[in-house]
Amino acid sequence: VWAPDGSALYYYRRSSQEGCQIVKKDLQTSMVELLGKCESNRSSSVAISNDGLLLAYAGISDKNAKKAIYLKKLNSEIPAKRLTCLQNCDYTDESIAFSPDQKYLVISRNTESGHEDIFIHEISSGIERRLTSGYLDIRGLDWHPSENKLIFAAIEHGKRYGFEMDVESAEFVQLPISGVSFPHYSDENTIYYHNWQIDTSIMH
Numbered sequence: 001v002w003a004p005d006g007s008a009l010y011y012y013r014r015s016s017q018e019g020c021q022i023v024k025k026d027l028q029t030s031m032v033e034l035l036g037k038c039e040s041n042r043s044s045s046v047a048i049s050n051d052g053l054l055l056a057y058a059g060i061s062d063k064n065a066k067k068a069i070y071l072k073k074l075n076s077e078i079p080a081k082r083l084t085c086l087q088n089c090d091y092t093d094e095s096i097a098f099s100p101d102q103k104y105l106v107i108s109r110n111t112e113s114g115h116e117d118i119f120i121h122e123i124s125s126g127i128e129r130r131l132t133s134g135y136l137d138i139r140g141l142d143w144h145p146s147e148n149k150l151i152f153a154a155i156e157h158g159k160r161y162g163f164e165m166d167v168e169s170a171e172f173v174q175l176p177i178s179g180v181s182f183p184h185y186s187d188e189n190t191i192y193y194h195n196w197q198i199d200t201s202i203m204h
Helices: none
Strands: 008-015 019-026 032-038 046-048 054-059 068-073 092-098 104-110 116-122 128-130 138-143 149-156 159-166 172-178 180-185 191-195
Touching: 008 046, 008 054, 019 054, 032 054, 032 068, 046 092, 054 092, 068 092, 092 138, 104 138, 116 138, 116 149, 149 180, 159 180, 172 180
Parallel strands: 138 180
Antiparallel strands: 008 019, 019 032, 046 054, 054 068, 092 104, 104 116, 116 128, 138 149, 149 159, 159 172, 180 191
């Protein structure tokens, strides 16, 4: 993901020597800073708050090898704080995004039932609320930059569809297109997504 001011990129990378790492790359100096660790055999996810001060990522630590969501204050040397799966848990966190006010995270999570569902996580309290139930696979999500709504992609009957959801009511509408994966809102309220029906394509 881009820093809001365009000065840096935050992403995860893998190597046979170092494993999976969460890193920051300064685009002026090309310096790379290690921020955290992630599972070598699973995908990760990275999100940054609108003010550029908080980074959330799906990762692990030296003390806990179970994948969970971590929160890193980017203007502090304090290590990232583990937010989810604080004790033995039967789920695996996947995609994440911040709310516009940085008070909440939206998380897609593989549950013990074999489904992937969407939860709202309040950062200050840790209180969570489930928004969806019964999807086999969520393929990306994002929180609108100024409104209290989400966009996500899910697989239904072998096809990928996009949905917009009201956070308060959990009511949602299906986008009138298929093949939607990893949707993203721009600041101009345009929706960008990968079209799964084409080998390589970014649509809006």
